[in-house]
Amino acid sequence: MARPTVNDVARAAGVSLATVDRVLNARAGVREKTVERVNAAIEQIGYVRDVTAANLARQRLYQMVFVLPDAPALFVDTLRDAIAEATSSSLADRTEVRIITFPNGNPHALVKSLRALNADDTDGVAIFAPETPHVRDAIARLKSDGVPIVALVSDLPNTERDHFVGIDNIAAGRTAGFLMGKFLGKTGGSVMVLVSSMQARDNVERRLGFDQVMAESFRQIEVLPSIETHDDEGATERLVTEMLRNRPDIAGIYSVGHGSRALVDVLRDHERRESMTLIAHELTKITREALRDNLMDAVVSQDVGHIVRSALRVLRAKSDGRDIVHSQERIRIEIVVRENLI
């Protein structure tokens, strides 16, 4: 009944402890046939390495790095808070977390930061950044150095990142579209769409998914072209105000990007506030208050706590060459309304 140990493996394989150790830790100097015999024994008696004992013996300290932009969007702050919270309890799993911030929209600064990292003092990197050629190169270098890398929130599919921690943004856009369609109902109307930037992969994908659903299931609703805000709050306020003045047919607003402060500010005291259906992404202080005040109807979000914990789990696993449990690492697309706000 008791869990088998390395000594049991040694006995079962008819070799010494030292040989089992060499096999387990992939050290050289063991004949292929012996390796097989040991592995067979491991299989047969169901040995599983005691990771905690191993880490204790190894005096393992995982040194992880999060790379984030200093974008003015509140979502990034939320993410940063989640990292801070994970850090406070990370001591328990021998994980040390550093955060590197790079100026928003400055790929050179980002690349410079990434260049400072190396395999000696970092066991894993989680990156939230747009995919540019420079970033691709920097990631390739880190990978060739043997540093595990995960993309955070926005995927980097054309790089060698080991894993993507975040939601399927097309599906997130589809979800927002479905809700918009259902909420607007038979009457229909037009929908204004605000995106941060058409450079940001997640924004583009959400818009794509939104349009898909609208075309498939809600033909009575007209979706207007995207308005790019570039996270500029002043500009956004002007654009939204003007749009609302000129287009009485607008019945809904879909905020695709990571920040919705300006939009909420405009609408809070607007005369059309009551009749407007508002759907945004990411649960932050702003969207939370807007939901509570019945100003916003739904928020499509992702749990940043999960994202951070998942990123750390995946990086630790990759760093140890272990497999990950995919079902546990799937990040859900959450729908938050006034009533299930926490």
Added chain:
Amino acid sequence: MARPTVNDVARAAGVSLATVDRVLNARAGVREKTVERVNAAIEQIGYVRDVTAANLARQRLYQMVFVLPDAPALFVDTLRDAIAEATSSSLADRTEVRIITFPNGNPHALVKSLRALNADDTDGVAIFAPETPHVRDAIARLKSDGVPIVALVSDLPNTERDHFVGIDNIAAGRTAGFLMGKFLGKTGGSVMVLVSSMQARDNVERRLGFDQVMAESFRQIEVLPSIETHDDEGATERLVTEMLRNRPDIAGIYSVGHGSRALVDVLRDHERRESMTLIAHELTKITREALRDNLMDAVVSQDVGHIVRSALRVLRAKSDGRDIVHSQERIRIEIVVRENLI
């Protein structure tokens, strides 16, 4: 920089390792003043016990028990699957899981099962059962034996359970009500409500929340009295079929309980299928398919995987007398629609 150990504490407090050990493990034979000195030193140098090393030394094996009904509702199977999945990886955190099943609606069998448990071979119990006087007594006995207990899915507030792992069911009902109101829109109509049993606390609370929101925000919708199904599929089919025949004003159906198979079966080929708004609880094989097939509009759910993992974490913490991180143990009320189905 390195994490302080017991030896550092001993040095800082000016006592021996043995005394620190006595203090840490609450063993007798240490003067009050010395205890204080050691605790001060712990505080000052920021010592945190290495739980993994401690468990290794202690050869700790957490023996946890889940107590579940054999209700025919699919949700219980889903929960059982989640426990099975958690069990497969529980080896890593020295946790052994047993499942005890009791016949649905038979409190005596349940109490008999609980009586068989004792502090010697169980370090924690997670219970999903209705709160009856017998159950209360059984729980009180276990608690007086020093066994940590958490209520699962449905709370047992009048018992001495240490914690409740599950959602706020009033809020869950409110969420369902909000969606129903939004989906039905200005036109309104009547809503049929199906509950498993008015004995089940979670069902009652959901119904309560649903009615609250309807009364507050959607006065144009008439909510009909609850229909009790007692998880009897044949009876449910008859009741629903009849109701739909007699009441052309019904525009929505809210399924409060843990099972929706019969409801889905009736509606799948029903002529009014298209015009009906359907909202149910718990993501199972049945509701999942119904969402996918556009038969159901939304499911208000709770992640059983989280519930199981959270229950185990809480029980381990209680068993060690450690505090729990409440933010991590909060179970979210999830809204699942066709587009964010995983």
Added chain:
DNA sequence: GACTAAATGAGGTACGTACCTCATGTCAAT
């Protein structure tokens, strides 16, 4: 069969903590 290189074994220490024993210290009551 002698030589060499590679493979394996034997045995140790260490990680941070738990838990044990035995010796020695302290203090107050007698």
Added chain:
DNA sequence: ATTGACATGAGGTACGTACCTCATTTAGTC
């Protein structure tokens, strides 16, 4: 001053694994 009770110290072993050294065996080559 002696006794006894209690407090504390010293030092050990153990948990399961990593990693080290050195000796010994084995396999392959000539």
